[in-house]
Amino acid sequence: MTKGPNILILMVDQLNGTLFPDGPADWLHAPNLKRLAARSRRFANAYTASPLCAPGRASFMSGLLPSRTRVYDxxxxxxxxxPTYAHHLRRAGWQTCLSGKMHFVGPDQLHGFEERLATDIYPADFGWTPDYRKPGERIDWWYHNMGSVTGSGVAEITNQMEYDDEVAHFARMKLYDYARGHDPRPWCLTVSFTHPHDPYVARQEFWDLYADCDHLDPPVAEMAYEDHDPHSQRILDANDRGNFDVTREDVRRSRRAYFANISYLDAKVGEILDTLDRTGQEAAILFVSDHGDMLGERGLWYKMSFLEGSARVPLMIAAEGVAPGLDETPVSNIDVCPTLCDLAGVDMSEIEPWTTGESLLPLGQGATRTSPVAMEYAAEGSYAPLVALRQGRFKYTRCALDPEQLFDLDADPHELTNLAGEPAHADTLAQFRAMADARWDLDRFDAEVRESQARRWVVYPALRQGGYYPWDWQPTRIASERYMRNHMDLNVLEDAQRAPRGQQPDPDGDA
Structure with a gap:
């Protein structure tokens, strides 16, 4: 029988990593995440592989950049x-299960998971394909616009709340199943929420927590369009910023709802951790986001940018042998796959020559790391691929269409001063140029993205003609195997479905 740790992965969507300088910021109402942080290795400078949902998540699962996964958008x-971490662990004897979002596109909606408890919240087909042949075109029915900001506020239920309520419920039920011990294999459960992703709408109980919040105005005020770098201008155009009158109150209301939804998530995380504790189970726990959110800084919202608010993510690991504490080493969510395999003692050597991510466990055991963190973006709001490197205190970005950027994040955390043209930083720029040249052929990258887009613009409309057979995951539950049925022995059933077993209340009323 396989021996190894149970693993619980808690993933969230669009959570700005600058709000987690050392676990959740003090002013955030997030008691459960703060308790988790206290026993975790906390990576303050963790980055997404790509600041968009599907590319970032495919990289998180596989340990590969989008240019290797071909999940460009x-x-x-x-x-x-x-191979994903679910394949590696399942092959080695783990039960692998997903409750929630992963934004898989294509007919494979499992990617190594043995079981998937809920459908996805976003479509699984090619309908959201951008088109580099039509720069500047907005596809209004699926591109972001500023309606999430101008329409922010309070509601008891939304599409996303309904989804995350279900995700948490199914995850808790699965933990109860694991506790019953019907399957002796160790388990890996991924619980993936869609909050605090916009729209910025929160339940009243969480909204009320931020009535006196001092952080409702962005740390960098809105800039004039012409003061933005070219890619940020393209994002503003893609988000249809020019056709919306966004007031200061809209901004403050949206940020308040976003913070409230962090607290909503914290409550869901608390429910799951409480279930783990009440059933007497132990697990290594990893908390991560797919990308961040600019939250109105500079006038930018959502993601699609290498700027810190969009590209930085929270990343925390609580596991045996991983020393708790703050780690400021730049790392990436592509490091999750090799980290989980390392944690479980799973050998990745067969594909190691082609992997990109690095295990984080050595950092939790006193090792140092100097390799740069790489990011790529080739989706909506871009007309050609963008790439970036973070090493030490510097971040470098490159696109064939744009001037280079070099930022000193220690001296300039809001990235307001581009050092690429400064003689004093010529040597640093040359070093980053050399690293980028060694890693990327941008002409080839661009050609591969265009080929992928063109193919999908043929296939998608073809598949929507005549009979339509969607790829969206359809969860199934076998009713005849649930609760009590006549092929079951009632006495055996009642005992087998109890967890923990053998506990009796004492005379004072305590278990």
Whole structure:
């Protein structure tokens, strides 16, 4: 029988990593995440592989950058022959289960998970494919616009709340199943929420927590359009910023709802951790986001940018042998796959020559790391691929269409001063140029993205003609195997479905 740790992965969507300088910021109402942080290795400078949902998540699962997964955007297929951490762990004897979002595109909606408890919240087909042949085109029915900001506020239920309520419920039920011990294998449960992703709408109980919040105005005020770098201008155009009158109150209300939804998530995380504790189970726990959110800083919202608010993510690991504490080493969510395999003692050597991520466990055991963190973006709001490197205190970005950027994040955390043209930083710029040249052929990258887009613009409309057979995951539950049925022995059933077993209340009323 396989021996190894149970693993609980808590993933959230669009959570700005600058709000987690050392676990959740003090002013955030997040008691459960703060308790988790206290026993975790906390990576203050963790980055997404790509600041968009599907590319970032495919990279998180596989340990590969988008140029290797070919998941360039939110409608690019994630090939079923790419091993994910779910494949590696399942092959080695783990039960692997997903409750929630992963934004897989294509007919494979499992990618190594043995079981998937809920459908996805976003479509699994090619309908959201951007088109580099039509720069500047907005596809209004699926591109972001500023309606999430101008329409922010309070509601008891939304599409996303309904989804995350379900995700948490199914995850708790699965933990009860694990506790019953019907399957002796160790387990890996991924619980993936869609909050605090916009729209910025929160339940009243969490909204009320931020009535006196001092952080409702962005740390960098809105800039004039012409003061933005070229890619940020393209994002503003893609988000249809020019056709919306966004007031200061809209901004403050949206940020308040976003913070409230962090507290909503914290409550869900608390429910799951409480279930783990009450059932007497132990697990290594990893908390991460797919990308961040600019939250009105500079006038930018959502993601699609290498700026810190969009690209930085929270990343915390609580596991045996991983020393708790703050770690400021730049790392990436592509490091999750090799980290989980390392944690479980799973060998990745067969594909190691082609992997990108690095295990984080040595950092939790006193080792140092100097390799740069790489990011890529080739989706909506771009007209050609963008790439970035973070090493030490510096971040470098490159795009064939734009001037280079070099920022000193220690001296300039809000990235307001581009050092790429400064003679004093010529040597640093040359070093980053050399690292980028060694890693990327941008002409080839651009050609591969364009080929992928063109193919999908043929296939998608073809598949929507005549009979339509969607790829969206359809969860199934076998009713005849649930609760009590006549092929079951009632006495055996009642005992087998109890967890923990053998506990009796004492005379004072305590278990």
């Amino acid at each position: 939110n409608a690019a297929e994630f090939a079923s022959d790419i």
